Amino acid sequence: xxxxxxxxxxxxxxxxxFLTINCTYTATGYPSLFWYVQYPGEGLQLLLKAxxxxxxxxxxxxxxxxxxxxxxxxxxxxxxxxxxSAVYFCALLQGGSEKLVFGKGTKLTVNP
Amino acid sequence: xxxxxxSPTHLIKTRGQQVTLRCSPISGHKxxxxxxxxxxQGPQFIxxxxxxxxxxxxxxxxxxxxxxxxxxxxxxxxxxxxxxDSALYLCASSLRGSNQPQHFGDGTxxxxx
Numbered sequence: 001x002x003x004x005x006x007x008x009x010x011x012x013x014x015x016x017x018f019l020t021i022n023c024t025y026t027a028t029g030y031p032s033l034f035w036y037v038q039y040p041g042e043g044l045q046l047l048l049k050a051x052x053x054x055x056x057x058x059x060x061x062x063x064x065x066x067x068x069x070x071x072x073x074x075x076x077x078x079x080x081x082x083x084x085s086a087v088y089f090c091a092l093l094q095g096g097s098e099k100l101v102f103g104k105g106t107k108l109t110v111n112p
Numbered sequence: 113x114x115x116x117x118x119s120p121t122h123l124i125k126t127r128g129q130q131v132t133l134r135c136s137p138i139s140g141h142k143x144x145x146x147x148x149x150x151x152x153q154g155p156q157f158i159x160x161x162x163x164x165x166x167x168x169x170x171x172x173x174x175x176x177x178x179x180x181x182x183x184x185x186x187x188x189x190x191x192x193x194x195x196x197d198s199a200l201y202l203c204a205s206s207l208r209g210s211n212q213p214q215h216f217g218d219g220t221x222x223x224x225x
Contacts, residue, residue, distance in 0.1 A: 004154075034213065036216075041218075042218050043116075043118075043202055043216040043217050043218040043219045044155070044202065044204075044216040045216070046213050046214075046215065049213055089154050089155075091154075097168065098143060098145060098160050098162075098167065098168060098206065098212075098214070099145070099157045099160060099168050099170070100145075100147075100155070100157065100204075100214060101157070102154030102155050102156075103154050104152075104153055104154050105152075105153070105154050
């Protein structure tokens with residue numbers, strides 16, 4: 001079946017450091033890929049998406065590129081801020097389905 | 113425009129009781145999905161409804177049921193509550209169609225004593 005594997009957290013960085021959160025997936029066909037962010041006490045917010053191979057999703061300084069050859073969708077940001085502290089979830093949506101499959105989440109803490 | 117709204121925000125129940133959670137989708141969204149998020153885990157798909165019909169079901173027991181109303185709002189019902197049902201229940205809405213992103217509410221925190 002479809003699955004998403006994220007790097008284990010927690011991740012702790014200093015402000016302005018470079019961020020990478022690894023995400024790989026297993027799926028048949030060509031799923032759409034998403035990153036969601038969850039701030040404490042809140043629901044999930046869509047951060048970015050990519051719907052086909054080599055697409056790059058970007059938002060608020062975050063980027064992720066859909067790599068079909070490595071079945072990956074790693075999240076990156078060049079300079080993190082304290083306000084980026086949250087839990088980040090990688091997810092896939094199989095074509096023709098509306099069932100999102102999530103990874104376990106990676107907690108990011110950014111210190112001033 | 114208002115986002116996805118869920119009620120109540122918090123709920124405390126005891127084992128064996130029944131609970132109903134409510135969700136109003138974003139205006140214009142006709143598809144509603146429910147997810148269960150246990151502490152420290154990613155959300156798990158429970159149901160998806162479109163045009164009042166169930167279109168998808170996750171690996172959850174029959175104690176879980178849902179429905180969608182003509183105004184596209186939805187209810188999730190859980191019977192015979194177990195301690196393991198303690199979780200954040202998230203509702204998401206989307207435009208119908210493949211690859212459409214789902215937009216989530218803030219969830220209902222259900223605690224079972």
